[in-house]
Amino acid sequence: MWWTLPCARVTPYRCISDGTDGPRAFSLLHEINMSVEELEKKKTIDLRKKYIGPSCKIFFSHDPIKIVQAKGQYMYDEKGQRYLDCINNVAHVGHCHPEVVKAGAEQMGFLNTNTRFLHDNLVLYAQRLQATLPDKLSVCYFVNSGSEANDLALRLAWHYTGNKDIITLENAYHGHVSSLIDISPYKFHQLSDAEQNQFVHVAPSPDVYRGKYRTDHPDAATAYADDVKDITDNVHKKGRKIAAFIAESLQSCGGQVIPPAGYFQQVAEHVHKAGGVFIADEVQVGFGRVGSHFWAFQLQGDDFVPDIVTMGKPIGNGHPMSCVVTTREVAEAFMSSGMEYFNTFGGNPVSCAIGLAVLDVIEKEDLQGNALHVGQYLINLLEKQKEKHPLIGDIRGRGLFVGVELVKDREKLTPATAEAQEVIYKLKEQHILLSADGPHRNVLKFKPPLCFTTEDADLVVEKIDLILKELEEALGLKVNNSLNTENEKRRRKLSTDEKEHGGLNHSNKGVEQTKQRKRMKT
C-alpha cells in the first residue's frame, strides 16, 4: 500500500486535458529525458491571459518562451531547444539538481508538517546555516519567501528598537508585500508622493559609477555613509527615531551595485548610534554566489556583522523557503512582546531537507570556488570587450554576480537602455537568457546557476561581442582609443591586485577615468 517513488524515468504530472487531443509527443533531444507538452503554446498563452493576473509579466512578452524542463545551467523549451541560463539565481546549484530533488522527494513521502512538533531537520538545518555566519548571528526564523523574510526583519527591528523609521537605499527592491513596497524605491517611485510612506527615508545608492560620489571621490564609502548619518540626524530633528537601515549586500535590481569597502561599517556605526539596527538583505546574493565569501556582506570585511540577515531565492534551489537570522538579543526582545510567531509552512521538514541538500551540494561541488573562478574569468572576458566596445561603460561584479552597464557616451554616462534590450532580445534568439535591470534598465545582469562554466562564459561573451559590434555599427559608435590606453591597463592590474586582497574593483578605476575626463575637457 505504501507508495514508493517510480523506478522508471520520471514523466511529468499530467492533469485533466483541456479539450485538446491530449498530450503531444515530445521529441527526445539532448541527453535528457524530455517532458511532454500538454497544450499548444498558443493555448498556453491564451489561458494565461484569461486566468493569470495581468500584472504578472512574462519574459519576452511578444514571443514568450515555454520552458518544459531544465538541468544544470540549461533550460529546454517545448521543442527541445536548449537555452543557456545566465539569469536564474534561484536555481543556485543547477536546475533540478538530483541530490536536492531526491532530498525533497524523500522527505515529502515521510512527513511535511509545521514546526509545532519537534523535528531534526529543522534544528540540524538551523545549525548548519548558523555555521556559515558570524557567531553573533545565531537565531533563525524559517519562512517561505524573501518577502516574508524581509517583512519579519522589519518586525524584529521595530520590536527590538521600539522605533519605526526605516532607511533604505535609492533603487532598492526588498519584496512584494505591502510593507516592502514601502521601502522599495525600485517599486514605489511609481507611486505618488501621497502614497509613499512617511516613515521611510531614502539614502543615495552607493554606486561609484553613476551615483552621487564616484570613483574620483577620495573616500566614497565615508561620503555615502555620511549621507546616512545626515538622514538619522534629520529624522531625530523631526522627533522620529530610526528602527533600521536595510540594504542588499550588493544591490541587484538596483543595477548590480557594489558598495565601496568600509561603507557598511560606517553606516552600521551611524545607525546603531541612532538606535537602529542593520539589516543585510542576502536574498539575491547569498550562499556563495560572490565566490570569495559565503555571504556578500562579508565582502566588506570581518569587522562588519549585521544585526539581521535575510535569505531567500537560492536557499532551496527553487523550493519556496527562506530564513531570517538575528542575534539572541533581538530575538529575545521580539519574544518579550508576548506575540507568538507562527509560520504555517516555514521550517517544515521538506524545506529543511532541501535546504540541507543545497548546502551539501555547494560544499561537495565547491560551487563557491566555481563562482570565484568562473566569475573572474567572465569579468576578464568582459573587460576585454570593453576595450573594443564603446557601449560598455562599466563592468562590475563579484563571483557570479556581474553587471555590464551599457552607455551611449562614456563621459555623460547616457544610459543605453534600448541597446541593452536589443542585446537581451538578440541573445534570446541565439538561445541565451540574460536580463537588463537597474534604474535605467541598461545593466546586463549575470546571475547564473553556480555550475556555470568558463565555456558558458566564452559562449555568451562571444555572442555579446557580435551583437554589440552590429549595434555600434548601426549607431556609428567607435571606441575612443584614448580611453583604452595605459590607464585602463593599470586599472585592470589594480583590479586583479585588489581581488587578491578581497577588495573592490571600483576603488581606483573612476579616479583614473575622471583624471582622463578632466584631461579631455581641458
Next chain:
Amino acid sequence: MWWTLPCARVTPYRCISDGTDGPRAFSLLHEINMSVEELEKKKTIDLRKKYIGPSCKIFFSHDPIKIVQAKGQYMYDEKGQRYLDCINNVAHVGHCHPEVVKAGAEQMGFLNTNTRFLHDNLVLYAQRLQATLPDKLSVCYFVNSGSEANDLALRLAWHYTGNKDIITLENAYHGHVSSLIDISPYKFHQLSDAEQNQFVHVAPSPDVYRGKYRTDHPDAATAYADDVKDITDNVHKKGRKIAAFIAESLQSCGGQVIPPAGYFQQVAEHVHKAGGVFIADEVQVGFGRVGSHFWAFQLQGDDFVPDIVTMGKPIGNGHPMSCVVTTREVAEAFMSSGMEYFNTFGGNPVSCAIGLAVLDVIEKEDLQGNALHVGQYLINLLEKQKEKHPLIGDIRGRGLFVGVELVKDREKLTPATAEAQEVIYKLKEQHILLSADGPHRNVLKFKPPLCFTTEDADLVVEKIDLILKELEEALGLKVNNSLNTENEKRRRKLSTDEKEHGGLNHSNKGVEQTKQRKRMKT
C-alpha cells in the same frame, strides 16, 4: 547521468551527524515503513532552544512531541507511537498522500522555475481552481502562503478602490506579515493602542453563541451587518474611505465561529456602497472542508460572491503555496498602476503540479463528501455528549470544521479555559492531537485531514467523554436536566432539517436557549 527516483522504499534525508553516534535504528511499527531518528529527543530540544526563534512556540511545551512520519490522519513519533491527528488542516487530503508526493517529486525532477516563462501547469491549475468558483472570480495570482495571499488582497483592494481603510472582525487572524498583524485583533490586542493602526476598524464577531447578538436576537445577521454599516458611516464622517471588509468565511482562530446566513450579503452591500470590496479569507476553511460546498463562503448562499478570495493552508497539502482570486475588474485596476507583480516562487511548476494533484485527490476520493458525512456524524456524537456534560456549552460546525465551546456555566458562559487545556493534554496522553482556540482558548477545534473516518470520530469522542466526566466530577459539576429536554431535541431536529437545506445550525438554537434562560430567570 540523469537521476531517476529510487526504486526501493524511501529513506529519510540524512544530513551531517551532530557528533552523535549516527542515526539510531527506528523500530518498524504499524503498516508503514518507519523513518530513522537522527538525534536523541533531548538533543533536538536543546538545538531548538539554541537556534530557533523563541517566539516560535511548540505544542505541549513541557513535553513536546517529536514527529518523524505521518500518513493519512495519523502521525508517528520517534518511538513509532501513532497519534490520531484532529488538527492538521494543512494535510488536507491526508499526510503524505502518495499521489500528491508523486506529482511534486516528479515535477521537481523536471522543472521548477518562475512564472516569467510559459508553463502548462500554471494555466491548467488556474483553470481548474477557477472552475470551483463563481464565474466572476476569474483572475489568479499565485503566491507562497496565506499571509502573502491576504497581503496581496489588501494591495488589490487599495489599488482598485483608491481607499485605505480596512474593516476586520473582532478576534480575526489573517496572517503574520506586518500588514496583517495590523488587521488581526487576535494578534494586535496584545499591542498598545498607539501601536494599533488607525486605518483599521474592528466589527463585532458574528458569534451568535457568545457575541453581541446571540441566537435569541430576531435577526442577528442584520444586526451584525448593521454594525459594519455604522463603521462605514463613521469612517466617512472622519473623511476617510473604506477599501475593504475582510473576514474568514468561518472564523477559525477566533473560535470556530459560523456567521449567521445572510450576514455576508448584507455586509457586502454596505461595503460596496461605501466604496470598498469584500475579501473572503478561505485560508483555513476552503477546499471542501465544510462538506456541503467547496468554499465556505458558499454556505451563505448562491447570491453571495466576494470580490477577492484568498486561499492557503490546504491548497498544497503542506507544500508552501497559496492563491488569490479576484475579478477581472480588480485585476485590471491593479495592473493600471503600472507596477509589475512578481513572486519568485509563486505559481512555479512544482507548486502547480501539487495543487492539481490535491484537487484530483479531493475529487477522486470524494473527500468533500466525506467531510460532510463524517463531520455530521462527529457533530451528532458531540451533541449527545452535550446532554451528558455540563462543560459543553456549544457545538458548532460545518463538515470537518467543528468547534466545541467549553463553559463552566451554561447561563453565564464562563469560559472553561483551564478545562479545555486539560482536555487537550489528556487527549495527547492518549495519543490524540486536538487544540483549543478562540479569544478565551476554550473552544476545542476539530479540523482534521479530510480522510478522517467515523471510527476516528468515535475514538476521539469516547476519550473526550471520559476526560470530561473526570473533570466534571472533580469540579462538582452536574448537567442541569432542564437544559436537555424537549427544546434540545427540537433544536437537533431543526439542525438536521437545516442541514438538508444547507442552512446554518445556529439559527434557532439560541432562541430556544434564551427562552429557556428567561424562564429560568423568572
